[in-house]
Structure formats: structure tokens, C-alpha cells
Amino acid sequence: MKKHVICLLALIGAPLLPPIAHAQTEQVVEAGVWVQIEALPNQAEAEDRARAYSAIFDNVAGFNSRGWYAIALGPFATRDEAIARLTTLKSEAMVPQDSFISTGKTYSSNFWPAGQADRPAASAASPIDPPPPVPATPAPATPAPMAEAPAPAPEPVIVEETPQQARASEATLSAEQRVELQAALQWFGHYTAALDGAIGPGTRGSMAAWQTANGLEPTGILTTRQRQMLVDGYRAAQAELGLAKVVEEKAGIEITLPTALVEFDHYEPPFVHYRAKDGSDVRVVLISQPGDQSTLYGLYDLLQTLEIVPLQGERSRSERSFTIDGRSTTVASHAYAELSKGLVKGYVLVWNPRDDERIARVQAAMQSSFRSVSDTALDPGLVPMSAESRQGLLSGLEVRRPVISRSGFYVDATGTVATVSEVVEGCNRITLDLRHEARLVSTDTATGLALVAPQKPLSPPVVADLLQGPAREGQDVAISGYSYEDKLPAPTLAFGKLEEMKGLNGEASLMRLGIEALPGDAGGPVLDASGAVMGMLLPREANAARKLPDTVEHALQAATLAPRLAEAGIAPRAATTTGALAPEDLNRRAEGMTVLVSCW
Incomplete structure (x- = not known):
């Protein structure tokens, strides 16, 4: 019956802890982890509750907590021990279902057990005080009549409504x-x-x-x-x-935010940053900018390059909105944005995965409350920032860089790309030009060739035409590639000579070039003066026994590349033009077919 009494007391309930301004604690609470089961605004009521709980539990404690009176069980030596105890108590309906684990950071002085706080220390007797007088002849004490023990109060009977x-x-x-x-x-x-x-x-x-x-x-x-x-x-x-409606007037956004976990930090258009509060490991970024569908899609790609958006997790994108869920062992995030009336607005919620259960409710509250409240977006000039600083800082968000990037080139009209196998080994994610998600089609360890296809078909500006027949040794050649990997937005051309139609060790599938190239150029097309693809530049051997001169490079011949494409179901396109192109036309053709292939 006592169990039912305490359950009734717990069910009547009161709010746990509202967000209140910081207060200095009055004393250090015993170290450990607590199970907070209730909090009340009135000390007398809290003492009554604590007294009732003490009839069932032997580890009840009461603390002042930011103006409220919290009742807790503990302390427990470890968080796992506290969680196990809380789970058992909830399953037996011994405590309210909204009881939770607390570190006691907000607890200050005790109010329970009664008299524990502010209890004065016993004073020692003064050595100069005279001893108390002793009666010479104490009078015989008259025994007081025995009083009957009060009858126990009847336990309340729970009467439910029909x-x-x-x-x-x-x-x-x-x-x-x-x-x-x-x-x-x-x-x-x-x-x-x-x-x-x-x-x-x-x-x-x-x-x-x-x-x-x-x-x-x-x-x-x-x-x-x-x-x-x-x-x-x-x-x-x-x-x-601390869930409360926040109207961000400059951004034109209304949303419910966990104000006990985050607080406003700064503006850096198109973002409004809310930093973690009191070590909560929670962050919120509001998004507000003018734009169209290309802006929305660009934001979708951009967010996935940030450290706060892990690579693992579901993604979905429609014509007017997108959702990104990211998850790693240390970071979880949920991003949403929508396009309406020429404005792109949204938010990103970031938290520690160990707090999933609590943050799931925060996410639901933010999602259901988010809305645009005006026809204006965050003013790009709200915070002065140079273009160089903005590019480097990306508005205060740390940008995730690819593990490795190399070059490639389009080999069919749907956007399939030929590149080198070293760039696709062990990747969690492959992208083309940092924007398009891609998948590995095949690799050939013998030649070092890899074929990569976009997740959604593309329409390449230029598809490579492969040279038919042998090339002429000594002729001019050009390599198109992302020499500096993802640091530059477009490929560069390097010029040199075709030295020999075989490798230094006599490999018939290779060609030797007299040209200087950088690691990022590997996978790029080798072009003749007409813009035909003579082959694909190969990377240098990392642990070669001999170091070649900087002007010696090897490329896979087009004659070797063509049958590999056919095996993958791709019909290689044959070059038909023979005349030399003007330099600007050659550059335009090279840029149109060359692709940045990145491994994440």
C-alpha cells in the first residue's frame, strides 16, 4: 500500500526546473550522480514530498536549485548505476515517468533531510565557565503517566473517475x-x-x-x-x-529553441549562431538568405562539407526543401531548409549522440514550430567581412575537406567519369566537383583505372573523344587537371611533349611524357592539339625504388582505355577532328570535360 501512496504523490507532480538566470551555489554538493524525481517552488511542499519519499527510499535528499526545491535519490557512484536504478523505479511506477539523471551541478544547499542545512556546529564548553550547580537533595521525580502512541494516519485511498x-x-x-x-x-x-x-x-x-x-x-x-x-x-x-519561442527578427524566423541549452552568439550572414550553454554540447545555427532553387541546392551541398554535418545519415532533397541527418560517434546533427518567395530559410541542430533521447524532443519542437515570419532575409552586410575572410571561415563554420582529390574526365553523356583508382580507395563518400554525389562503377588494378558515375545523371559540357590510332612521338601535348586539388574552382592546363609510346620499362599500355605535373593532376586527360584524348595521366609510384626527374610522367594510352570502357558498358567516343584548336578553344574543351573527383 505504501507503494501506491508514493506513486500517488509522484503522479500529482510539479514542474521540474524552469530555465532561470545563473545563480551562485551556496555549498558544494556531494560528488556523484543523482536521480531527480521532483522539484517544487515551495519549500514546505517539497519537505512534505521528501518526507513521503523517505518512507520508501533511504537515500532521499533535497536541494535548493535555482530558486526551486529539487528532490533526488543518491548519490550514485556512476552514471550507469543511476540509469539502472531509474529504469527499475520507472518500470515499477515508483517515481514519476519524467524523472531524470542529474549531475547535481545546479544543486546548492540542502533542505532535506530536515535540519541538515544551516545546522550550527556544537560549541565546546568554555574552560572558564563554572560547572552547573548540583542540587544538594534532589527531589524524587514523580513518574509521568504513560501517553498512548497516536494511531497511524490512515493511508489515502485512490479513487479514480469512471x-x-x-x-x-x-x-x-x-x-x-x-x-x-x-x-x-x-x-x-x-x-x-x-x-x-x-x-x-x-x-x-x-x-x-x-x-x-x-x-x-x-x-x-x-x-x-x-x-x-x-x-x-x-x-x-x-x-x-528551457523550450521557448524565439522570434529572430533580423533573419525573419520564428522557432522554438532550448534556451536552457543554447544562447545567442553572433551573426555571420547567412547564419545566426547559438552556442552551447553551460557545457550542454548543443548548438543551433539558423539560416536566412535571399535566393532561388540553385541557392537551396548550393546550401544543400555546402552543409555537407561542414564538420557539424557528419557524412553518415539520411539525406533527402526536393525542389523546395531538403533535410540532412548526420551522425558519427561524437557528433549528431539535423538540418532543414526550405525555399519560399525567393528566400531560403532553415536551421541546423547539433548535439552529442549520448543525448539522443532528450534532443529528439527538442528536434520535434523545433521542427513543428519553425516558420518564416517576414519577407526579408538576413542582411549580408549586417557584419562586415572581407570576401577572403568569408571564404576562409565560411561564416564561422569549420569546413570538412576531402581526404584526397584527383582529376578525371567525362566519358559518356550521363556523366560517367574516368579517373585513377588511388582516389576511390576506402572512401565513405565520392563527389564530383564537390557537388554531385557519385558511386564507384569499377576499378582495374592492372591499369590503375577507375570509373565513377554520378548518383543522378548529369549533362556534361564536354565528353572526351578518344584518339584513334598511334600518336606521333615528339608532338605537343597538354594535361588538364586540378593540380591543386580542391583549392581552385577550375582545372589548369600544363604543356609538354610526348616522348615515347611506351613506358620506361617497355610497358606497351603506357606513354611517357616530358611534362611537369602535380599529384592533383593524376586522372586528368592528356590532350593533343585537336582536343582529342590521347590518354589518362597516372600518379607516380609512392614507394618507387628510383626517383624519376620532375619532367617525367606516365599516362595510360587511349588504346588501352577504350576496351576497359567497353567492358563497363560504355561506348567510347572516337575523335574525328584533326586540326589544331586555338588555345582558348582547347582550354574551353579541356575545362568542359575535366572533373574534380574527391574522396571523403
């Missing part, structure tokens, strides 16, 4: 109260429809699900006490996270 009574009390709820009820059900993961205040089959089903989760009979009709328990838990959880 379903009919519950329906009747439910009918008196205002529209705002019904919406809040749905919001509370949504908060605890039982309701997914619109918050319209209409209590229909969907709401009834979510009520039954909530009742089942809390060990109650799943009638689908909440009694007055159950509604109070649900709403109190919802309000307490919101107060703990």
Missing part, C-alpha cells in the same frame, strides 16, 4: 487546454497529427498508448488526475530544456 466522469470533466476543457494535451502527448511520442484541439480517434489512440506506457488501464480516456500528470510532465520537461 470513464463517464472522465469524459464529463474532459468536456469542460478549453480549446487551449485540449491543444496543450495533444502537445504533451506529442512530446512523449504518442501523437503525430496536427495540434487542432479535436479529440478524435487519433487522440484517443495516443491517450491509450500513453496510459499503457505508464502502467495504466488503456481506456483512451484520461481522468483528471491522469491529464494533470501528463501535462505536468510535459511542462516540467519543457522547463528543464
Whole structure:
């Protein structure tokens, strides 16, 4: 019966901890981890609750906590021990379902056990004080009559409303109260429809699900006490996270943010930064900029280059919006943006994966509340910043760089790219020109050739035409490649000579060039004066026994490349022009077919 008494006390509930301005703690709380089960604004009520809990548990403590009175169990030596205890207590309905693990950082002086705080130390007797007088003849004491022990107070009997009574009390709820009820059900993961205040089959089903989760009979009709328990838990959880509507006027965004976990940091258009608060490991970035669909798509690609958006996770993009979920062992994030009326607006939420359960509710609150509240976007000139600084800092966000980037060139009309196998080995992700997601089609270890195809077909500006027949030794050649990998936005041309139609060791599949190249050029096309592709530049051997001069490079011949393309189902295009192109035309053709291939 005592278990039911304490459960009743717990179910009546009160908000846990609302966000309040920082306060200095009055004393250091014992080290360890706590299970916070309740918090009340009034000390007398909190002491009554603590007294009731102490009848069941032997480790009840009460602390002042930022103006509230928190009741907790503990301390526990480890977080795992506290979690195991909390799980057991919740499953047995011994504590409220919104009880949580606390490090005690907000706890200050004790109010329970009664008299523990502010208890004066016992003073030692003064050596100069005379001893108390002793009566010469003490009078015989008269025994006092024995008083009868008071009868124990009867335990309260829980009397629930009948379903009919519950329906009747439910009918008196205002529209705002019904919406809040749905919001509370949504908060605890039982309701997914619109918050319209209409209590229909969907709401009834979510009520039954909530009742089942809390060990109650799943009638689908909440009694007055159950509604109070649900709403109190919802309000307490919101107060703990400090969830509050924020209207960011400069960005034209309204959204609910966890103000107990993040605080405004700075503007750097198109971003509004909110930094982690009190070591929460949570960050929020609001996005607001003018633009069109290309701006939206560019933002989609850009965000995936940031350290706060891990490579693993689901991605989806439509014509008017996108969603990106990223996850690693140390960082998780959720990004959303939409295009409306010539404006791109959105947000990024970043957290530590160990806080998934709590942040899932924050994410739901942000997602359901996000909206554009004006026809203006963040002013790009709000914070003066040079173009060089903006490019280097990317508005204060750390940019993720590819592990390795090399060159490649288009070999068919759908965007398939020929490149070197070294750039696609062990990649979590492959991109073309840092924008287009790609997949590995095939690799050939004998030749060092790899074929990469975009996830969605592309329309290349230029598709390579392969040279037919032998080339002439001593003729001029050019290599088109991203010499400096992803540091430059376009490929460069390097010029040299075709020295020999075989390798230094007599390899018939290779050609030897007299030209200077950089590692980023590997995979790029070797062109003759007409713009025909004579071959593909190969990387230098990393651990070669002999170091070749800087002007000696090798390339895979077009005659060797063509059958490999055919084996992959790609019909190689044959070069038909023979006349030399003007330098600007050759450069335009080379740039149109050359691709930056990056491994992430």
C-alpha cells in the first residue's frame, strides 16, 4: 500500500526546473550522480514530498536549485548505476515517468533531510565557565503517566473517475487546454497529427498508448488526475530544456529553441549562431538568405562539407526543401531548409549522440514550430567581412575537406567519369566537383583505372573523344587537371611533349611524357592539339625504388582505355577532328570535360 501512496504523490507532480538566470551555489554538493524525481517552488511542499519519499527510499535528499526545491535519490557512484536504478523505479511506477539523471551541478544547499542545512556546529564548553550547580537533595521525580502512541494516519485511498466522469470533466476543457494535451502527448511520442484541439480517434489512440506506457488501464480516456500528470510532465520537461519561442527578427524566423541549452552568439550572414550553454554540447545555427532553387541546392551541398554535418545519415532533397541527418560517434546533427518567395530559410541542430533521447524532443519542437515570419532575409552586410575572410571561415563554420582529390574526365553523356583508382580507395563518400554525389562503377588494378558515375545523371559540357590510332612521338601535348586539388574552382592546363609510346620499362599500355605535373593532376586527360584524348595521366609510384626527374610522367594510352570502357558498358567516343584548336578553344574543351573527383 505504501507503494501506491508514493506513486500517488509522484503522479500529482510539479514542474521540474524552469530555465532561470545563473545563480551562485551556496555549498558544494556531494560528488556523484543523482536521480531527480521532483522539484517544487515551495519549500514546505517539497519537505512534505521528501518526507513521503523517505518512507520508501533511504537515500532521499533535497536541494535548493535555482530558486526551486529539487528532490533526488543518491548519490550514485556512476552514471550507469543511476540509469539502472531509474529504469527499475520507472518500470515499477515508483517515481514519476519524467524523472531524470542529474549531475547535481545546479544543486546548492540542502533542505532535506530536515535540519541538515544551516545546522550550527556544537560549541565546546568554555574552560572558564563554572560547572552547573548540583542540587544538594534532589527531589524524587514523580513518574509521568504513560501517553498512548497516536494511531497511524490512515493511508489515502485512490479513487479514480469512471470513464463517464472522465469524459464529463474532459468536456469542460478549453480549446487551449485540449491543444496543450495533444502537445504533451506529442512530446512523449504518442501523437503525430496536427495540434487542432479535436479529440478524435487519433487522440484517443495516443491517450491509450500513453496510459499503457505508464502502467495504466488503456481506456483512451484520461481522468483528471491522469491529464494533470501528463501535462505536468510535459511542462516540467519543457522547463528543464528551457523550450521557448524565439522570434529572430533580423533573419525573419520564428522557432522554438532550448534556451536552457543554447544562447545567442553572433551573426555571420547567412547564419545566426547559438552556442552551447553551460557545457550542454548543443548548438543551433539558423539560416536566412535571399535566393532561388540553385541557392537551396548550393546550401544543400555546402552543409555537407561542414564538420557539424557528419557524412553518415539520411539525406533527402526536393525542389523546395531538403533535410540532412548526420551522425558519427561524437557528433549528431539535423538540418532543414526550405525555399519560399525567393528566400531560403532553415536551421541546423547539433548535439552529442549520448543525448539522443532528450534532443529528439527538442528536434520535434523545433521542427513543428519553425516558420518564416517576414519577407526579408538576413542582411549580408549586417557584419562586415572581407570576401577572403568569408571564404576562409565560411561564416564561422569549420569546413570538412576531402581526404584526397584527383582529376578525371567525362566519358559518356550521363556523366560517367574516368579517373585513377588511388582516389576511390576506402572512401565513405565520392563527389564530383564537390557537388554531385557519385558511386564507384569499377576499378582495374592492372591499369590503375577507375570509373565513377554520378548518383543522378548529369549533362556534361564536354565528353572526351578518344584518339584513334598511334600518336606521333615528339608532338605537343597538354594535361588538364586540378593540380591543386580542391583549392581552385577550375582545372589548369600544363604543356609538354610526348616522348615515347611506351613506358620506361617497355610497358606497351603506357606513354611517357616530358611534362611537369602535380599529384592533383593524376586522372586528368592528356590532350593533343585537336582536343582529342590521347590518354589518362597516372600518379607516380609512392614507394618507387628510383626517383624519376620532375619532367617525367606516365599516362595510360587511349588504346588501352577504350576496351576497359567497353567492358563497363560504355561506348567510347572516337575523335574525328584533326586540326589544331586555338588555345582558348582547347582550354574551353579541356575545362568542359575535366572533373574534380574527391574522396571523403
